[in-house]
Amino acid sequence: MAVLIYAEAQSNTIKKTAQECVFYGKKVAEVLGVDCVALVLGNTDSAGDLGIYGADKVIHINSISDFDSKAHTNIISQVANNVNAKVVIVSHTANGKSLVGRLAIRLNAGSVSSVNSVPTYNGSYKVKKSLFSGKAIGEYEVKSEKLILSLSGNSFKIREIGSPVTAESIDIKIPEASVKVIETKREEGSVPLPEAELVVSAGRGMKGPENWGIIEELAQVLGATTACSRPVADIGWRPHHEHVGQTGVAIKPNLYIAAGISGAIQHLAGVNNSKVIVVINKDPEAPFFKAADYGVLGDLFEIVPRLTEALKKYKATL
Amino acid sequence: MKLLVCISKTPETTAKITFTNDDTQFNSDGVQYIMNPYDEWYSLVRALELKEANEGTVSLLSVGPAANDIIIRKGLALGADDATRIDTEALSAYYTASQIANHIKDEAYDIIFFGKETIDFNGSQVGAMVAELLDLPFLSYVSNMEVNGNTATITREIEGGVEVSEVNGAFVLSAAKGLAEQRIANMRGIMMSKRKPLNVVSPSVVDNPVEIIKYSKPETKSGVKMIDAENMEELVRLLNEEAKVI
Numbered sequence: 228m229a230v231l232i233y234a235e236a237q238s239n240t241i242k243k244t245a246q247e248c249v250f251y252g253k254k255v256a257e258v259l260g261v262d263c264v265a266l267v268l269g270n271t272d273s274a275g276d277l278g279i280y281g282a283d284k285v286i287h288i289n290s291i292s293d294f295d296s297k298a299h300t301n302i303i304s305q306v307a308n309n310v311n312a313k314v315v316i317v318s319h320t321a322n323g324k325s326l327v328g329r330l331a332i333r334l335n336a337g338s339v340s341s342v343n344s345v346p347t348y349n350g351s352y353k354v355k356k357s358l359f360s361g362k363a364i365g366e367y368e369v370k371s372e373k374l375i376l377s378l379s380g381n382s383f384k385i386r387e388i389g390s391p392v393t394a395e396s397i398d399i400k401i402p403e404a405s406v407k408v409i410e411t412k413r414e415e416g417s418v419p420l421p422e423a424e425l426v427v428s429a430g431r432g433m434k435g436p437e438n439w440g441i442i443e444e445l446a447q448v449l450g451a452t453t454a455c456s457r458p459v460a461d462i463g464w465r466p467h468h469e470h471v472g473q474t475g476v477a478i479k480p481n482l483y484i485a486a487g488i489s490g491a492i493q494h495l496a497g498v499n500n501s502k503v504i505v506v507i508n509k510d511p512e513a514p515f516f517k518a519a520d521y522g523v524l525g526d527l528f529e530i531v532p533r534l535t536e537a538l539k540k541y542k543a544t545l
Numbered sequence: 546m547k548l549l550v551c552i553s554k555t556p557e558t559t560a561k562i563t564f565t566n567d568d569t570q571f572n573s574d575g576v577q578y579i580m581n582p583y584d585e586w587y588s589l590v591r592a593l594e595l596k597e598a599n600e601g602t603v604s605l606l607s608v609g610p611a612a613n614d615i616i617i618r619k620g621l622a623l624g625a626d627d628a629t630r631i632d633t634e635a636l637s638a639y640y641t642a643s644q645i646a647n648h649i650k651d652e653a654y655d656i657i658f659f660g661k662e663t664i665d666f667n668g669s670q671v672g673a674m675v676a677e678l679l680d681l682p683f684l685s686y687v688s689n690m691e692v693n694g695n696t697a698t699i700t701r702e703i704e705g706g707v708e709v710s711e712v713n714g715a716f717v718l719s720a721a722k723g724l725a726e727q728r729i730a731n732m733r734g735i736m737m738s739k740r741k742p743l744n745v746v747s748p749s750v751v752d753n754p755v756e757i758i759k760y761s762k763p764e765t766k767s768g769v770k771m772i773d774a775e776n777m778e779e780l781v782r783l784l785n786e787e788a789k790v791i
């Protein structure tokens with residue numbers, strides 16, 4: 228018996244979310260007293276390194292490249308049956324989200340997506356996830372024999388707890404793809420928002436897109452990813468993928484700095500799981516201050532550059 | 546084209562989230578419901594655009610009690626042709642998806658539309674489950690779609706970028722921001738919606754392996770610490786020494 232983790236590889240490297248997933252999978256495996264098996268699909272040299280984060284065994288199938296939820300579900304299910312997996316875990320990423328539901332049907336298992344706790348097992352599984360865009364937490368009970376989970380990003384801080392293993396191959400039937408990937412375009416440079424540990428965000432208080440230089444510079448000095456409020460994306464000041472909140476990307480960074488954002492309930496819903504929130508706003512009544520850890524009252528056009536300078540000084544001492 | 550749009554209701558975005566029965570149930574007292582924004586703003590509108598460009602029909606399907614009728618009527622007012630409600634509580638993603646798949650398995654829809662997630666349970670599961678039950682391709686987080694004959698070219702939002710792919714024949718998608726521009730129902734649409742068919746059907750018998758047994762609220766912040774706007778060195782010090790995030 229085993230816990231099986233589908234560890235996503237991208238451009239030949241194992242994603243950070245996949246390492247988190249293996250680290251988490253090991254904890255789940257310990258609860259059940261079984262092995263933690265990681266599955267890597269696609270071209271990479273570092274599959275065996277997942278041993279460092281807790282994989283007892285790594286299965287690597289090289290001959291698949293593009294993502295196709297149907298084909299991937301077929302392959303992961305074959306491997307799950309092969310290793311007799313009780314629990315199958317994927318990351319709650321764009322691809323992972325299209326697998327959880329499919330795997331649940333194919334393996335005839337109950338599923339819970341975007342979990343942030345280690346399940347317990349006592350005749351049935353119990354596990355928690357965030358609901359209502361972060362406004363509540365739900366404890367789920369799953370009564371099926373098998374369980375499928377997707378792990379919410381940045382839920383567990385990974386540590387090196389093992390050593391590399393030799394990735395093994397496995398003999399399974401590779402199905403035909405049901406979709407054909409034509410191209411993949413990625414922004415180079417910064418960490419994608421859902422995975423970012425540090426985020427600098429700005430809203431309508433910026434007055435216009437031409438003023439974003441100070442936000443980008445702060446993000447750059449900090450090594451952070453930029454985000455924005457919804458109206459700012461809707462009027463085209465910033466790209467859609469930066470829009471965070473209840474109807475945008477939900478994020479959970481260690482640090483969220485918000486400048487010129489009022490903190491409307493729909494905005495808070497997507498960011499209130501951030502570990503530390505800093506709010507910069509000139510209005511003492513801005514609702515965001517109530518959800519913040521640190522607040523700075525005043526004009527962001529003065530404060531943001533000042534913060535950037537202070538960070539530069541601090542970084543220089545490291 | 547024969548198009549199906551699956552729609553769900555969710556509490557209005559400013560609704561107070563509270564629980565009853567010893568925190569085992571969502572308290573719907575006084576809560577106003579809206580159509581899930583991803584279903585209304587992007588999924589339904591893109592389906593309507595396709596119908597307008599290629600002819601065909603847009604049908605709505607919702608699993609839920611009579612309370613769902615308001616959002617179904619809204620979908621009809623926006624331009625959908627007909628609607629079906631499967632008369633049962635949407636107990637879980639598995640249960641809901643099974644109800645949907647059982648109901649449509651003999652209908653040959655060209656495209657089945659879902660929203661990328663519901664903003665209450667944030668599951669992102671129902672669409673993928675229906676795709677697996679019907680053995681169809683599934684494309685999640687679609688922000689652009691062009692259809693040309695039997696082939697659709699689709700842009701998916703992935704972490705830090707997009708992926709463009711092609712699919713032939715029938716498929717299932719989940720809609721993300723960018724797929725279409727939100728529309729507002731006009732008076733004529735609202736009047737016409739009253740005459741459009743809303744069929745209510747009984748649920749099929751389906752197991753439900755998943756249940757929420759307890760709700761709780763996240764810990765609230767202990768209060769904001771205000772920092773002098775002139776002294777950003779102090780903020781940096783606190784982020785480093787106290788919060789330990791830089």
Ligand SMILES: Cc1cc2nc3c(=O)[nH]c(=O)nc-3n(C[C@H](O)[C@H](O)[C@H](O)COP(=O)(O)OP(=O)(O)OC[C@H]3O[C@@H](n4cnc5c(N)ncnc54)[C@H](O)[C@@H]3O)c2cc1C
Pocket residue numbers: 429430431432433455456457458459470471472473474475486487488489490491492493494497507508509510513525526527528558582
């Ligand atoms: C169904 C629905 C879903 C929604 N989903 C989302 C969502 O996902 N994400 C989202 O963000 N919003 C969402 N919204 C919109 C939300 O209600 C707010 O309208 C929006 O978040 C406000 O954006 P903002 O804070 O940038 O702008 P505003 O509310 O206009 O706030 C601007 C802030 O900047 C401050 N400011 C101005 N000038 C300065 C200055 N010089 N220095 C410092 N501070 C300054 C002001 O005091 C003010 O607090 C949704 C709304 C609805 C109805």
Ligand SMILES: Nc1ncnc2c1ncn2[C@@H]1O[C@H](COP(=O)(O)O)[C@@H](O)[C@H]1O
Pocket residue numbers: 551552553554581583584606607608609635638641658659660661662663666667668669670671672
């Ligand atoms: N009760 C329901 N009836 C019809 N469609 C639903 C229902 N619940 C969810 N959906 C659809 O499935 C999508 C994803 O929902 P979820 O998996 O709950 O995040 C929604 O955007 C809807 O399109």
